[in-house]
Structures are given as structure tokens and as C-alpha cells.
Amino acid sequence: MKTLLICEYRQGKLLDVSYELLAFAERLGADKAMLLIGDESQAPKFGGKVYLADAGKYGEYNPDAHKQIVLEAARREQADLIVFVHSSYGWDLAPQVAASLRCAQVSEIVGVVESKFEVAACNAKLRRIATPKTPQAALTIQAGAFGYRGEAQGTPQIERIEIPAGPARIEFVGYEAAEKKELDLAKADVIVSAGRGVGKKDNVTAIAALAKALGGELGATRPVVDAGWVEHSHQVGSTGQVVSPKLYVACGVSGAIHHLAGMKNSEFIVAINKDKDAPIGEVADVLVVADVMQLVPALTAKLAK
Amino acid sequence: MKILVCIKQVPDMESRFKVNADGVWYDERDLAFRMNEYDEYAVEQAVRIKEQLGGAADITILSIGPARVVEAIKKGMAMGGDRGVHVKDDSLAQRDPWQLASTIAAFARSKNFDLIFTGMQSQDRGSTQVGAILAELLGYACATTLIGFELNGDVVTARRELEGGVKAIVRFRLPAVVTCQLGLNTPRYPTLPNIMKVRQKELLAFPVADFLTEESLTITEKMYLPEKKGRARVLEGDVSQLADQLLAILKEKTTVLR
Numbered sequence: 001m002k003t004l005l006i007c008e009y010r011q012g013k014l015l016d017v018s019y020e021l022l023a024f025a026e027r028l029g030a031d032k033a034m035l036l037i038g039d040e041s042q043a044p045k046f047g048g049k050v051y052l053a054d055a056g057k058y059g060e061y062n063p064d065a066h067k068q069i070v071l072e073a074a075r076r077e078q079a080d081l082i083v084f085v086h087s088s089y090g091w092d093l094a095p096q097v098a099a100s101l102r103c104a105q106v107s108e109i110v111g112v113v114e115s116k117f118e119v120a121a122c123n124a125k126l127r128r129i130a131t132p133k134t135p136q137a138a139l140t141i142q143a144g145a146f147g148y149r150g151e152a153q154g155t156p157q158i159e160r161i162e163i164p165a166g167p168a169r170i171e172f173v174g175y176e177a178a179e180k181k182e183l184d185l186a187k188a189d190v191i192v193s194a195g196r197g198v199g200k201k202d203n204v205t206a207i208a209a210l211a212k213a214l215g216g217e218l219g220a221t222r223p224v225v226d227a228g229w230v231e232h233s234h235q236v237g238s239t240g241q242v243v244s245p246k247l248y249v250a251c252g253v254s255g256a257i258h259h260l261a262g263m264k265n266s267e268f269i270v271a272i273n274k275d276k277d278a279p280i281g282e283v284a285d286v287l288v289v290a291d292v293m294q295l296v297p298a299l300t301a302k303l304a305k
Numbered sequence: 306m307k308i309l310v311c312i313k314q315v316p317d318m319e320s321r322f323k324v325n326a327d328g329v330w331y332d333e334r335d336l337a338f339r340m341n342e343y344d345e346y347a348v349e350q351a352v353r354i355k356e357q358l359g360g361a362a363d364i365t366i367l368s369i370g371p372a373r374v375v376e377a378i379k380k381g382m383a384m385g386g387d388r389g390v391h392v393k394d395d396s397l398a399q400r401d402p403w404q405l406a407s408t409i410a411a412f413a414r415s416k417n418f419d420l421i422f423t424g425m426q427s428q429d430r431g432s433t434q435v436g437a438i439l440a441e442l443l444g445y446a447c448a449t450t451l452i453g454f455e456l457n458g459d460v461v462t463a464r465r466e467l468e469g470g471v472k473a474i475v476r477f478r479l480p481a482v483v484t485c486q487l488g489l490n491t492p493r494y495p496t497l498p499n500i501m502k503v504r505q506k507e508l509l510a511f512p513v514a515d516f517l518t519e520e521s522l523t524i525t526e527k528m529y530l531p532e533k534k535g536r537a538r539v540l541e542g543d544v545s546q547l548a549d550q551l552l553a554i555l556k557e558k559t560t561v562l563r
Contacts, residue, residue, distance in 0.1 A: 126529070302548050
């Protein structure tokens with residue numbers, strides 16, 4: 001089994017998440033080659049073959065060219081599995097590559113069970129075993145699910161890839177930096193977060209009051225921020241802030257993977273949720289099965305005494 | 306401007322899920338279904354374009370699935386869609402993204418849509434594939450994970466959400482398929498008069514066999530609830546007692562109450 005692992009590269013840097021692709025391939029016990037569309041100075045520390053295409057020539061983000069480069073690398077490597085990170089880059093490119101090859105794609109792989117791919121469904125509340133019916137397949141793997149252990153090392157054997165110039169239908173104009181954070185949640189000892197389970201915007205006041213009573217800050221999940229209940233500067237998760245406070249209290253948070261990615265390393269995690277089976281229970285130290293809007297004010301009142 | 310919005314109907318994600326008798330999908334009984342959240346942003350963006358063009362756009366709302374999905378199509382029409390297309394398929398759960406994209410492509414191919422919107426993923430399957438495969442099959446430009454969208458003539462300037470709060474600005478010409486991320490806009494609630502108007506709008510229905518000729522490329526062998534690792538200590542019971550229990554645990558296990 002041969003894997004071609006597609007590195008992530010942005011703003012002139014190889015992203016560390018690329019090494020998780022190696023961890024995944026090792027878990028499968030498969031042969032590994034990598035593809036970097038970037039600068040040679042950023043080649044991954046990996047003692048195997050790295051196909052390299054120059055981002056200076058083809059662009060960091062240019063899906064038409066990147067698709068051709070991935071297809072060329074896969075052809076040369078005769079890769080069975082073309083593996084991307086389940087990220088904005090992989091979501092964009094993997095299906096276009098798979099459709100070009102008319103091959104299967106399995107997305108958001110969170111585990112390998114008896115050499116088969118385990119993927120998440122329904123906000124991580126369910127799992128399924130999804131299997132390609134074609135000999136070749138594109139895959140996307142959940143960042144954090146296969147964590148790369150050990151120091152990356154090795155010097156790659158570089159093989160360059162050039163492709164003929166073609167139309168670039170999507171023009172990359174530039175990056176927009178992350179919004180300046182008015183609130184640095186990473187410094188807080190205690191974070192009390194509101195998830196959609198708090199019910200409505202007015203109820204966020206009660207969550208903020210508990211945060212204050214514990215001497216901490218208010219956090220929030222992405223849906224709560226998108227709904228306009230809480231400002232973006234409070235968002236915890238892969239598209240918000242990554243935190244590891246002494247105490248994290250998740251109120252009405254079901255535990256979507258991108259939220260867990262932002263808080264699972266907290267020292268002590270309390271989840272308050274009506275649903276005993278909510279995935280937040282997988283990372284929590286204590287799961288209190290209760291109505292958030294009953295329990296939270298009760299806690300705040302007792303702390304005030 | 307001809308616009309197609311592809312939507313899916315999914316269960317409320319706050320539900321408690323059970324696996325069905327075949328063991329390959331969730332049990333649909335006792336679940337409340339609604340429009341896939343990402344698709345609400347897709348419908349909203351299409352309606353905003355029609356408003357921007359002073360009404361010079363025609364919006365088709367398409368969904369594949371059993372009879373229940375008509376509710377989601379009607380919601381899209383009440384939000385401002387001009388026409389509904391129901392591709393009738395009682396075996397939706399067994400279809401893979403390749404089949405769904407092929408079905409939509411077969412419907413859309415001869416109709417020269419300028420813009421096709423869809424959510425960046427469905428909340429139940431979450432494959433993030435259908436939009437991008439559809440673009441590939443139709444030969445359209447494809448821009449994914451959008452949180453900003455501006456149309457000028459036939460040029461779109463869009464913002465893609467990357468990781469860690471970084472965004473990418475991209476520009477492309479129509480025709481294009483775009484996939485919508487949460488936060489792209491603020492989806493409207495259908496008003497009562499607009500809900501009433503849905504009855505006067507066209508709702509077409511086709512059997513899926515009219516468009517689907519492809520076999521699936523992936524198969525779900527099994528669906529199951531995640532294994533409980535049993536890390537969390539579970540507290541249940543009376544609220545006041547729970548609060549006391551929890552505070553006692555926090556005093557013992559953490560330093561934040563000292």
C-alpha cells in the first residue's frame with residue numbers, strides 16, 4: 001500500500017499538521033511519500049521521497065495548478081491513497097482530485113479500525129466505517145486524531161515536479177490576517193463556555209455570571225458566535241482560540257471536533273449537558289447531566305455565598 | 306442570472322442518535338429534520354444576489370431525498386427561491402457524495418446555471434465533497450468555505466475561511482460552484498406572507514433514476530455510537546445537590562476555588 005501525503009503550506013511555511021499525515025500512514029503500516037507545494041527550504045523532516053513543486057511558480061493557493069501537481073505526483077508514485085488533512089485546503093482540493101480520477105474519497109477520518117477507515121458523522125455523535133470501492137482513493141484525516149509523536153527527523157530525497165502552464169480559474173488575491181484579539185483567552189485560569197445548548201442569547205448572561213463568579217472568562221462555541229450571541233473574540237476551537245486553562249466549564253456544548261481541538265488540553269474539564277451521550281463527555285473529567293439554565297444559576301448563587 | 310442552490314435536509318444535531326436495524330445509518334424515526342445549517346447560508350446568499358440585481362435572477366432550490374425533504378425545499382422557496390426541484394430518492398442514506406454530485410450534475414448540465422451554491426458540508430455525513438465534485442463534473446470554477454461573497458458583473462470576489470482565523474481573498478469568473486461556510490451572512494427567517502406565496506411557486510418532482518446513472522464509489526460498512534472511554538465521572542440527580550457535589554469536586558481537584 002502506497003500513500004502520497006499532501007503537505008500543508010501557508011504564508012511561506014510548512015504547517016506542522018503535515019506531520020500528522022506521516023502518523024496516519026504509519027498507523028496504516030503503508031509506504032510513504034510526501035508532496036510539498038512550497039519552498040525547498042521548508043521541506044518536511046522526513047527520510048523518504050518528497051515531491052516538490054515550487055509555490056513561487058505555482059502559487060500557495062491555486063486549485064487548478066495544485067490539482068495537476070497532485071495528479072502528477074500520484075501518477076509517478078503510483079499511489080493507492082492520496083492523503084490530505086481535513087482542512088480548508090483538503091476540503092477544496094481532495095474532491096477535485098478524486099473526481100478527476102473517478103476514485104473514491106473518504107473524508108474526516110478519525111481512526112483506523114482493523115485497517116479500515118473510521119469517520120465521524122452527525123457532529124461526532126456517530127462513527128462509521130467507510131470503505132473505498134475503487135483501488136485508488138483520496139482521503140482527508142482529522143487534525144489531532146493521529147497526533148505525530150516523536151521528533152520529526154530525516155532528510156528527504158527531493159524529486160521536482162513541473163507542470164505545463166494552464167488556466168488558473170481561481171485567482172488568489174491575498175491573505176487577511178486573523179482579527180486582532182481584544183481578549184486573550186489563553187491567559188485565563190478559568191473559562192466557562194456557552195454552547196448552543198444554552199438555548200438563546202439572553203441565557204448567555206447566566207453563563208457569563210458563572211465565569212465571573214469563578215474569576216474567569218466567557219468562552220463560546222462557533223455556532224453561538226455565528227448566531228451573534230457572543231463576540232468572536234470569545235470563540236474557542238480550531239477557527240477561534242486554543243486554550244488550556246486550569247478549569248474549563250462547557251455549558252450546553254455538544255463537543256464538535258473543532259471545538260474539542262481548542263480546549264481538550266485544559267487541566268480539568270467540566271461539562272454540563274442534558275445529553276449524557278454528548279461527545280464532550282469523551283474529554284470531560286466530570287459530566288453533569290442537567291439543564292444548563294437550572295444548574296448554572298444554582299452554581300453561581302452558591303459561589304456567591 | 307440563473308442560480309441553483311443545492312440543499313439537504315438533516316436531523317437536528319441536538320438529537321440523541323440511534324443506529325438503524327441495518328447497522329449502516331442512523332435510525333430516522335423520532336428525529337426532527339431541518340434544512341442543513343450550511344445550506345441556509347447558501348439560500349440566503351442566492352436571495353441577496355437576486356436583490357442586488359433588482360430581481361433579475363431566477364433561483365432554483367434543489368434537494369435529493371424522500372418525501373420529507375419537500376419541507377426544506379419549501380423553506381428555501383419561502384426565503385426567496387423561485388422554484389423547487391425535488392429529486393425523489395428513498396435511498397438517500399446509501400448514496401455517496403459521488404452519486405449525489407453526479408445526480409445534480411445530470412440535472413444541471415443542460416440548464417446553464419451561472420452560479421451554483423451549496424453548503425460546505427452536510428451536518429450529518431459531513432463529507433465536504435458534493436460541491437467540489439459537482440464543479441469538477443460541470444467544468445465550473447470552484448470556491449469553497451466562503452465567509453464573504455461580492456458579485457460585480459460576472460466577477461466574484463470572495464473570502465475563504467482558513468484555519469486559525471486567517472482568511473484568503475480569491476477572485477473568479479462565473480460560471481462557478483461555491484460552497485458556504487457558517488457566518489457567510491445572516492440567513493433570514495421566512496415571513497408569513499412569503500410562506501403563503503410558496504403555494505403559487507413551481508415545485509417540480511423527478512425520480513432519481515432520471516439523473517442517477519453512477520454506482521457509488523464508497524460504502525458504509527457499519528455505523529455505531531463512539532466507544533465510551535469512560536473518562537468522565539457522570540453526575541445525575543437533583544440540581545441543588547449536583548451544584549454542591551460539583552463545587553466539592555472542584556475544591557478537591559482544582560486550585561481555582563482556593
